Amino acid sequence: MCDPLLSLSTAIKATALIQRWYRCKRAQLEIRRRYSLTIFESIEYADEQEQTQLSNFFTFMLEHCVHRGEGKEKNQSTTEIYEKIDVPDSYRGPRLSFPLNIAHAKALLNALKNQQLLHPRYVLQLLRETRRLLKEKPNITHVSVSYFKEITICGDLHGNLDDLLLVFHKNGLPSENNPYVFNGDFVDRGKNSMEILIILFVFLLIYPNDFHLNRGNHEDFILNMKYGFTKEVLKKYKVHGMTILYHLREIFSWLPLATVVNNKVLIVHGGISDTTDLDLLKLLERNKVSWCLTDAKHDICWCQTPAASTKPESSELCSSQVLDILWSDPKKQHGCTLNKRRGGGCCFGPDTTDQLLKKHNLKMLIRSHEFKPDGYDLAHDGKVITIFSASNYYEEGSNRGAYIRMNPDLVPHFIQYQVCVSTDKRKNWERVKTIEQSALQTLQKRIFIHKQKLMDTFAKYDSGRISVSDWAAVMESVLQLKLPWRTLKSRLVKTDPDGNVDYMSCFYYMDTARPMHQPTLVETLCKYSRDLQMIFNIMDEDQSGLISPDEFRKTWKIFSSYLDIHSHDEAIDKLVQSIDYNKDGYIDFNEFLEAFHVVHKLENKAA
Incomplete structure (x- = not known):
């Protein structure tokens, strides 16, 4: 016959374990939510900083x-x-x-x-x-x-x-x-x-x-x-x-x-x-x-x-x-x-x-x-x-x-x-996951924008693997976002059994291991996509949102000369030729300047 006191003790222990597990999961979710919001806020402020020069x-x-x-x-x-x-x-x-x-x-x-x-x-x-x-x-x-x-x-x-x-x-x-x-x-x-x-x-x-x-x-x-x-x-x-x-x-x-x-x-x-x-x-x-x-x-x-x-x-x-x-x-x-x-x-x-x-x-x-x-x-x-x-x-x-x-x-x-469209229909972990994924995508885009500078800084180390401390220091020195890089490590890079970071894995999400056509130019387009859009909105006389190859060259020339961005005419010509224009010889400029759209298009052309 089962001892009722023993059963009660077991039930109390089980309840305590469940509570501890629940609190641990809640704490983990809250950490993920907080660092996701920190990512959004840091990148928002960095965008405002860049506005000063423009x-x-x-x-x-x-x-x-x-x-x-x-x-x-x-x-x-x-x-x-x-x-x-x-x-x-x-x-x-x-x-x-x-x-x-x-x-x-x-x-x-x-x-x-x-x-x-x-x-x-x-x-x-x-x-x-x-x-x-x-x-x-x-x-x-x-x-x-x-x-x-x-x-x-x-x-x-x-x-x-x-x-x-x-x-x-x-x-x-x-x-x-x-x-x-x-x-x-x-x-x-x-x-x-x-x-x-x-x-x-x-x-x-x-x-x-x-x-x-x-x-x-x-x-x-x-x-x-x-x-x-x-x-x-x-x-x-x-x-x-x-x-x-x-x-x-x-x-x-x-x-x-x-x-x-x-x-x-x-x-x-x-x-x-x-x-x-x-x-x-x-x-x-x-x-x-x-x-x-x-x-x-x-x-x-x-x-x-x-x-x-x-x-x-x-x-x-x-x-x-x-x-x-x-x-x-x-x-x-x-x-x-x-x-x-x-x-x-x-x-x-x-x-x-x-x-x-x-x-x-x-x-x-x-x-x-x-x-x-x-x-x-x-x-x-x-x-x-x-x-x-x-x-x-x-x-x-x-x-x-x-x-x-x-x-x-x-x-x-x-x-x-809080305005609820689907928020109230989803569980808390589902909401946090959505916020986290969106924040990480925004951060990964930011990383890609500064890829060349990150690569140059990482290249100062002897191999493709560096310590977590060195990786975090490089990320902060280049991106200057004041983010908890150690916490984000598992979401952004791969590590070896010794705990060292494979820094090239920072860019794997873009599938950049494949050859890419004009990577430096692509990074520049990603970085200044909003600003190019602004120039085009000013120059688009009929407000059609469509741009011809010559208009694209003109827009890029004005902007690159102002920021002193050096790119050869040949590189721009190759980029222009890689774009799919409509039957009248135009593209939707705003769609074109979506950074991931640009990158994937160029990757497909190069593949």
Whole structure:
């Protein structure tokens, strides 16, 4: 007969073992999730760093490579342009009449939710009214809240329309009794940036005193060309896309820079520096300040001062003030240093926060700008709050979004959410696996882009196998991503029985052991694919997205001469000949510049 005490003891031990196994698996999954998100974030910041060397060039391209017919439209008012655009009877999308009311907003929300496109006539009319209103706004908007009128603060949306719709569903539509602040980065990365802008501008016009927009670092025409918004607008509005973009560029320059709640809570997109001066920010003519990551030594910035309202001041001083509040990030350590991870703004410590709050008699700083897995984060003893409203930012299931509700007590209440398409239907390990695979593919592409430099550095060692420490040191010195390379080792390379790394296996995922046609050129195309796309978008006069062999050579010549990239004409000719053009002698340039598409095409040609 079985001893009941023995059975109970066995059951307890088995339960303990199961719990230990479960906790171990949960911990392993969490490690994989965290390093996957670290990969995404590190590569995102590295991309922003590289933008610094290209901004001057693309500014020049925009100013000197004007599309046919666009020059005339630039000299016309928005009214003159949209009045010439007819809305056909066949148009079944939303219709706007001004002044707007909440009925228009609800109809528009429903139409955009169902993927209907607002006609360009209404878009341009909306932009005209939005520009008129924004010009009347101060650089720093002051708002007040009461127990009957709490305020909602939202962070980055980055083109994720579903997140905006979910916020409105959970929190209610904007109204005089339900005010909102949207803290920049409305556009880029996501596929519905234009729809988000339309919705935000409509509510701004309906509730100008209770709906507030701050400018983010992505409300900029240079970043828009690189991170997707320009491409989105040109795709959705083929005929009037460039005109819409031109007027949006001006609207972005008029967006307010900050919002202050009850004179105690400062809301800016990025952060601050040890030189941030809110009194100076109030006086800047914000639409004339060149703040993008460019060499602004030839720009003139105008600051309004009591002594001389039109006196030219230092461009560097004015630009750095705006640059800092749009690009900066908090750090744990004291002090204020250059933000090398992003290439612009500052990393500010708790002492810098205390200094600014004390100087302006503020209680806290709310900012956005940074991905947060939970949608929000607290730093500097709770005095700095990051709010990030784009859920599933890197991959479906990668993070929650959040927004803040705040009453007169000025205690932030965080509401989290996550748009679920298939996330809630998958198990946790399946979600983590998807995020991890996507992150590793992004990292492997980055490794391939720097293949030649990695190979040259690895070649300094005697054999094809090196220690894990040496391999990790080389990866970090070349890629400079500050990643946990030892943790990632098993996902990226093969090791021998002695634990040494076969560094050539870094590139096996691309099947580069096979002979490849013009590998250096391919790596260059992968590295600068977004930037070549930007050049072509500027030069593509008919916005067809198609390119001929001669246009490709011209695009490459302009770009390579600027970056001083040396490639022989023969190499370019071989590349051009390897491309499959359509019967009319053109290819889809955007598809061509997908890095893996390029590599596999060339591998197949060489095989």
